[in-house]
Amino acid sequence: MRILHTVAQYHPETGGMQEVVQQLSERLVRGGHEVTVATARVAGRSVSHNGVRIEEFDVRGNEVNxxxxxxxxxxxxxLGSRFDVVTSFAAQQWATDLALPMLDRIAGKKVFVPTGFSALHDRRYAAYFARMPGYLKRYDINVFLSDDYRDIRFARDNGVTNTVLIPNGAAEDEFLAPPALDIRKALGIPAGHRLILSVGSHTGLKGHAEAIEIFNRARLTDTTFLMIGNSYWNGCGKTCALKSALYNRRPAWKKSGKKLLVVSLDREATVAAYLAADLFLFPSRVECSPIVLYECLASRTPFLTSDAGNAAEIIRWSGAGVLLPTDVSPSGFSRTRVAASAELLETTANDHPRLERMAACGYSAWHERFTWEKIALQYERLYRDLTGNPD
Structure with missing residues (x-):
């Protein structure tokens, strides 16, 4: 099959959506298909990567802005391309929004992966979402990452029936391989320290401020909190680094053996950190279907997460996590309650039998249902069914 995936950003840019599209595209290429990704231009990028052809466009923005x-x-x-399948990943960005009014004129079967409708309750997007049910019905199929998040509920409320559930996942070739390095040694983490991990770019929306304060208040000893994140324009990276310097000098922290590390690591080192971690802390403010939680399953890392995106559903599917006490605003943004979350972190981190059970349950669920290998096959079957193409 000739497949087009459209997405606002793609490799070497990093992020959840980029990871999803890269994992699917490269695995479909390995399955013998011709895959093209249409995305924003990045200086110095090759026209192909791991067999995936990349078509670049110098475009920014969305329909509303x-x-x-x-x-x-x-x-x-x-309009001029001839693909068997054209898949739009994520709403509210140019690569999808520019296609919506032209769906009937684009060749091939059309697939939409909405990924959450994060602006659904934003009044500026009222007209946009008033038109959305019509667009959803004009796609041949809509792929939702959750069976109980606002995008699928929106579709059901508006009589959209051409839907299917395919979740996110984590890759076997990353998490079944031995770690690339001893992350504790590389970062100077004492061998006897408990390691709590957080992974997420410094966008200001991953709950980093709450995570640091939760760790600060939790009565833990001999514990390192490792926060891995890429810098982000106008984000919280500098603030997090400053807090690390200030908190690590506190006499109370030195006495209890607490340490905060704020770093940016490459992918191999990040995977090594997952594999070395004892617990994952994720008080994010907004998500759709967070890939980091699937990576926790793959690395046998129990997690504490805010009630953001379909985190509660991932917990039901896997048994690997616990929801932090969370308030969700009418606009859909989550905010963890710091004091109660610190207490939960204390009790969970010190309950070793529970951590072992959660780790085992999560790994089993991942291996059975949530590897990218299995998920890519679900997309391939979906594309074959739509096109009637056995090849």
């Missing part, structure tokens, strides 16, 4: 750049060139590309 307006577009900038090669808008007409992208439209012409969609």
């Amino acid at each position: 307006g577009y900038r750049g090669e808008v007409q060139r992208y439209r012409d590309f969609l």
Whole structure:
């Protein structure tokens, strides 16, 4: 099959959506299919990566905020191309929004992966979402990552029936291999320290401020909190680094053996950190279906997470995590209650039999249902069923 995946950003850019599309695209190529990704231009990027052809467009923005750049060139590309399947990943961004009014004129079967509708309750997007049910019905199929999140509930409330559930996952080739390095030695973490991990870019929306304060209040000893995240324009990276310097000098922390490390690591080192961690702390403010939780399953790392995205559903599916006490605003943003979350962190971190049970349950669920290998096969079967193409 000839497959087109459209997404606002792609490798070497990092992030949840980029990871999803890269994992699916490369595995479909390995399955013998011709895959193209249409995405934003990145200086110095090759025209292909691991067999995936990359078509770049200098475009930014979305329907509500307006577009900038090669808008007409992208439209012409969609209308002039002949793919068997065209899949739009994520709403509220140019690569999908520019396609929506032209769906009937784009060749091939059309698939939409909405990934959460994060602006559903934003009044500026009212007209956008008023039109969305019609667009959803014009796609041949809509793939939802959750059976109980606001995007699938929106679809059901508006009579959309052309839907299927395919979750996110984590990769066997990353998490079944021996770690690339001894992360404790590399970062100077004492061998006897408990290791609590957080992974997420410094966007300001991953709950980093809450995570640091939860760790600060939790009465833990001989514990390192490792926060891994890429810098982000106008994000919280500098603030987190400053807090690390200040908190690590506190006499109370020195006495109890607490340490906060805020670092940016490459992928191999990040996977090594997952495999070395005792517990994952994730008080994120907004998510759809957080890949980091699936990576916890794959690495046998129990997790504490805010009630953001479909985190509660992932807990039901896996038995590997616990919800932090969370308040969810009418607009859909989550905020963990710090004091209660610190108490939960204390009790969970010190309950070793429970941690072992959660780790085992999560790994078993991942191996059975949530590897990218299995998920890519679900997409491949979906594409075959849509096109009637056995090849």
